[in-house]
Amino acid sequence: MRHDHVISAKQLSRAGIEEVLDRAAEIAADPSAWGHRHEGALLGLCFFEPSTRTKMSFTAAAKRLGGDVVDMGPVGSSSVKKGESLADTVRVVEGYADALVLRHPSEGSAKMASEFVDVPLINAGDGAGQHPTQTLLDLYTIRESAGLDDITVGIMGDLKYGRTVHSLAHALTNFDVRQHFVSPESLELPRSVRYDLHEEGASIKEHRTLDPVLSELDVLYVTRIQRERFPDESEYRAIAGEYQIDAATLEDGRDDLTVMHPLPRVDEIAHDVDDTDHAAYFQQAHNGVPVRMALLDLLLEGER
Amino acid sequence: MSDHELRVSKIRNGTVVDHIAAGQALNVLAILGIDTDSGETVSVGMRVPSDRLGTKDIVKVEGRELSQDEVDVLSLIAPAATINIVRDFDVVEKHRVERPDVVTGVLSCPNRHCITTGDEPVDSRFDVLDDGIRCQYCETIVREHIADHIDVG
Numbered sequence: 001m002r003h004d005h006v007i008s009a010k011q012l013s014r015a016g017i018e019e020v021l022d023r024a025a026e027i028a029a030d031p032s033a034w035g036h037r038h039e040g041a042l043l044g045l046c047f048f049e050p051s052t053r054t055k056m057s058f059t060a061a062a063k064r065l066g067g068d069v070v071d072m073g074p075v076g077s078s079s080v081k082k083g084e085s086l087a088d089t090v091r092v093v094e095g096y097a098d099a100l101v102l103r104h105p106s107e108g109s110a111k112m113a114s115e116f117v118d119v120p121l122i123n124a125g126d127g128a129g130q131h132p133t134q135t136l137l138d139l140y141t142i143r144e145s146a147g148l149d150d151i152t153v154g155i156m157g158d159l160k161y162g163r164t165v166h167s168l169a170h171a172l173t174n175f176d177v178r179q180h181f182v183s184p185e186s187l188e189l190p191r192s193v194r195y196d197l198h199e200e201g202a203s204i205k206e207h208r209t210l211d212p213v214l215s216e217l218d219v220l221y222v223t224r225i226q227r228e229r230f231p232d233e234s235e236y237r238a239i240a241g242e243y244q245i246d247a248a249t250l251e252d253g254r255d256d257l258t259v260m261h262p263l264p265r266v267d268e269i270a271h272d273v274d275d276t277d278h279a280a281y282f283q284q285a286h287n288g289v290p291v292r293m294a295l296l297d298l299l300l301e302g303e304r
Numbered sequence: 305m306s307d308h309e310l311r312v313s314k315i316r317n318g319t320v321v322d323h324i325a326a327g328q329a330l331n332v333l334a335i336l337g338i339d340t341d342s343g344e345t346v347s348v349g350m351r352v353p354s355d356r357l358g359t360k361d362i363v364k365v366e367g368r369e370l371s372q373d374e375v376d377v378l379s380l381i382a383p384a385a386t387i388n389i390v391r392d393f394d395v396v397e398k399h400r401v402e403r404p405d406v407v408t409g410v411l412s413c414p415n416r417h418c419i420t421t422g423d424e425p426v427d428s429r430f431d432v433l434d435d436g437i438r439c440q441y442c443e444t445i446v447r448e449h450i451a452d453h454i455d456v457g
Contacts, residue, residue: 108440
């Protein structure tokens, strides 16, 4: 890992990704061996938006490496409420920690913040922008289940605002992956992501429904379509309903189809899928810890 | 040039921005930061006849020689513009605008969720693409109506 900051999946090369995933596999094979690896290291958590699993898995990762976290706490009780800029907040917190994790509702916030600090800064979600560490654990999960070359991946749901989608789609261009995107017209991939995929020469196809491509897929990555993206409840229900899957839907897919979801899900994956061999989303969430341990290890190693 | 001279008088010292696409002169002034408070003597010709462009706009700024950076940004809205630096009524330098790789400040990001539109100590910064511009922070691509995003604040 040669990056001081982890801002966007666009900066991840195939070699860089494989370095993290290989390290994560080593960690997953024997987690206890890494328990003193970064004793005393402190990770600064700056979450300007609510987060459950990302924050908890970064905390778990830091502690399982022998380190700890310092947490800014909820925005409502912090100096941000007094009008402090993000640039000031991160400059203060970098004095308390060896690396920073930032989640913020504004696109580009992680890039801007990284320009103000010297310690490694990790983007844990910037608005509808990027979420590169989710992508690393997604790639780890895909590698474990289907491999990362000569595969067909379908990504379905909110492709416009879904930051996990933007990061994953770009990262997959490093591998021999055919990408299919399934969404309503109003939630298609944004122009900027389309531009990047085109620049990378990626093989992508877009669809309005899952049916035509389901049988080709090795991996189906489902994301949540949010109520607030639609002007009224009935339109939301009508459209979101077309992008929900259940165990019966998957009978038309391959036996070894892997179903993933960045979680939290609402009703886009029915609970009857949980008991099938297709369901990988809980394992995917669990993979967040070894993958983030690997990333922190490589970043903190570089700091020594 | 006689036609121009009838409409817009010659300047003694300063810059003439010629061959601006018709209708863009006021946007050129905005990019140059020239407004009612800025003090320069400015002549503007809009939709004057042009052999090359059919009609064109022309801006003359007395007493100010534009920097290359200022000129380069003009290329986004006036790619055919020519810049004449005038000293003592003579054109001493004449050059075309060139598209810069990056534009800093000048334009504001149209994405209202972009961090550069908030109250942060950071200037907007756009990469210049073949057919538009792209925010270096939120990555939004703007292809149409770039002049609408000139930051006049």
